[in-house]
Each structure stands twice: as C-alpha cells, then as structure tokens.
Amino acid sequence: MPDLIPIDDPNDPRVAAYRDIKERDLVGRQGLFIAEGETVLAAFVRDAPQRVQSLLIDGKRIDKLGEVLAGLPPGVPVHVAGQAVLDAIAGFHLHRGVLAVGAKPKPLSAEALLAGVGPRAVVLVLMGIANHDNLGGIFRNAAAFGVDGVILDGDCCDPFYRKAIRVSIGATLSVPTAGLAPGEDLVALLARHGFQALALSPGARETLAELDPPARAAVLLGAEGPGLSKTVMDRARTIGIPMANGFDSLNVATTSGIVLHHLRFAKR
C-alpha cells in the first residue's frame, strides 16, 4: 500500500497537474494525460504501471481501490482529498472521484510498429477518426480482440484525450499506437511488411463474411460520412458489410468490432 498524501488546499502545488482539467484538456499537457474513473485506473495500473505518475482520489474511495493501489510501483504519490477539495482542484464536479496523471509513451513510427509484430497479426489503420467516442470505441475493440497495434493518420483525434481514454476503458493507454507520418505511403508501407490492406467501405464488392483472413491484415477505417480517400481505396482490397433495406452504414466503432471478430474467429 503506498503512502497517502492528504490534500486540504486546492492550491497545493503537489496537485498542480490536476488543476482546471477541462481548460487544460484543450491546450494539451506536453507528454502527460489525465485518466479518470475506477475502471480506467484499474486498467492503467494493470497494463502500464510504469507510466502512472500520480493519483488524486476521493478519500471515500480508498477501500474500493485497495487492489489498484497495491498494484502501483513504489514511490507513486497518491493524493487524497475530500469531494469539495477535489471539485475545487478539477474545476468541475468530479463524480468519478478518481484521477491519475500518466506519461504518454514515446512516439512510435508506423514502420517500427509493423516491424515489431509477429507473423500472424492484425493492425487497425484509422484515417480521419476525429470523434472521441468513435476513437475510444475502436480502441476498446482493439484491446478486446487483441490487435497488435493501431496506426493513426494526422486527422485522427488524440487517443490520450480524457474522453477517448474513458470510452476505451483505458485501452488507449496500453494498445501499441503509432502515427502515420505526413505524406507517408500507407499502402506501400503495409505491403513492405506483408500486410494486406483491407479498406472497409459500404460500396465494396467483396463482403466481410466471405473474406478468408490473411495472415497479416491491416484494417483501414475512415470517418463516417467521408469514409476513406479514393487514393487509398484504389490500392487496397475493399471489403463491405451488406446493409438491409437501404440503410446507409454502421457506426465505425461497431464496424471495427465486427471486422475484428471475423478476422479472429472466422471459420475457414
């Protein structure tokens, strides 16, 4: 059990990283992020304990958090405050009552990510996913189905944004994630590493259900509405999920779940 540090003054410099959370969500935190809630914190401590910098928790929750606190590396400060002090620090009513500051992992290139996976692998490539709910939902599915990594283009939102972390139930903190460099030729990069590029698109001619999963699959997902660019689609294998009676399309996070389930469990 770590030492608990009582905090009575919202302006205590030891909790400066937790101050005015929403304002600082907008300007960013230079290599740090805030995670919130018991479930997310449990996932964070389980999956990436070395990146937990500190905790700030409501004193009432210490008992429920026993197992999580026991999993912390030695020396991680755990600040404890009452609800009123917590709210004053955060700048809003913090009904989840549990916060952590974490360090983002070192940036990873898509090249390095692809070079590091095994002979059978699934990666997701997200292009223009700018909605935190969708991004978080996709990462949740990525963790649930054990994907080997997620590659984000420059038009995706930040997976370390508080809401994306929350929706992913902490999966954005542990799933290996890489950025696509501007101008990088994605399809060539994937081909070089033996990945088949599967571009999900409502207008595709091949259906997911008929797809025999390749040994190395890269699932390309674009934003709802615009979808993937023609440049990418023209050079990838397009795969669709047929819809009933003229329904337009599935939510992109749901699509990721359906595709990952198929890739992992499809009968051959």
Place this chain on the structure above:
Amino acid sequence: MPDLIPIDDPNDPRVAAYRDIKERDLVGRQGLFIAEGETVLAAFVRDAPQRVQSLLIDGKRIDKLGEVLAGLPPGVPVHVAGQAVLDAIAGFHLHRGVLAVGAKPKPLSAEALLAGVGPRAVVLVLMGIANHDNLGGIFRNAAAFGVDGVILDGDCCDPFYRKAIRVSIGATLSVPTAGLAPGEDLVALLARHGFQALALSPGARETLAELDPPARAAVLLGAEGPGLSKTVMDRARTIGIPMANGFDSLNVATTSGIVLHHLRFAKR
C-alpha cells in the same frame, strides 16, 4: 412541396410543441416525440411518413431538405424560422436546425410482435439497457441488419427519447418495437413462438463463432456491468465472444452488431 409557414414569434402557439425542448424531454410528451437533424428527419419521412405531425426548420436549410419535404404526406405543416427564433423556441442553440414532432406508434405487445414475423426471423430482447447511447446504437444495428423487431423490458430507457433517436439515426422510429409486460415469462414466450433464446454473456461456454444460426433467433442483451439476470440465463442458451488477455467485455451496442452480423452472414 408543402406550404411553408413562416414563424417570427417564438411564442406562436403553432410551434408550442417545440418549446423548451430539454425541459420537456424530462417530463415526456404523451405519445409524441421530437426528432432532430437532417439525417434523422430523412429516415423518419422515408420510413414512417404517416407519423410525422409537423416540422420546424431553419429557413437556410430549405434547399437542402427539398427531397425530404417532397416526401411528406399532404397537409403536414412545415414551420420555418430564422436561427434566433428557433433558438428562442427550443430554449437552447439548435445547431442542427431541423426538428420534427412525431407520433409514437401504438404500443405493441411482445406476443403480437413475435406472432407477426416470418418463419426465419431475428429479434433482439433488451433487458435493462438504460443508456441512450447504447440503446440508440443497438437500434442502429437492428436496422442495418434488418432485424424483425426489438423487445424491451421495463428497465430500458425510452427509444423515443431525443438522444436515442439521434444515435440510432432514426432507426428507433421505424424498427418494430414491443414492450415486455411486467412478470411476463420471456423464455416461455419465445419458446412458444419457436424462438431460440440466445443470451449473450462474457462467461458463456459456447462461442458465437461456433453458433449455427437457428431459423428463429432471439438475441438477449443486458446492461454492461450487471448483464442478464441469472433467472434468464439459466433457461437460455448462453453465447459468448471470447476476449483477449483478460479484457472484460465489449460495449453492448458493439456486441449487438457482431451478433447480428454473424446471424445474418455466418457460413454454414
């Protein structure tokens, strides 16, 4: 093209149904509901035109809505206002700029719903889905995969709540929906109609991927966290989706999409 009724006074009695939307979301609307946004309105007019009671739209959007307005039955009033008047009526900034008042369909019993479907059918049974995002997401998938109906127990939230409609992209307005009467024996009801009850549960021994879809399938989904009750699970066939490395579970809407895709397209 219907006649357009200009509205200049937020207190005009002709738009009383649109007043103070958020407050009235909470108290309910006695058989009516509010739908918002172009995509939802298009789905509503396409799928259930006879239940559109009136529209209130931002004058700037008339051109974009041409096809939708042309699909309205004769006599449906279309009120047109500027953004400031719209905002004053609704009581908040209405950036979607398009509202409709609709009539809920007549309540349908689960018995009647099941009696009315064909020999091959899929229905969803939702138990305790109290989150509008999840409920809306499930209905979106239900429409996308053409399910024959959705049965809700008394612990589900209202599918005609504004947010549920929006997340479902209007699917809650058209997918046949029935309520489960309090104390009704769901599993017996399903069996009487030849439906196999498939209870989705992380702890199940059978996996979805191995499931040979029955001719009539009822997919039972409970809330994330508590899940389905033991009483129901003990009498149903439990089906699970295996998770990677100790990940707890999928989002329930995503689960519905994966299950429906399998039931519809699984190779035999």
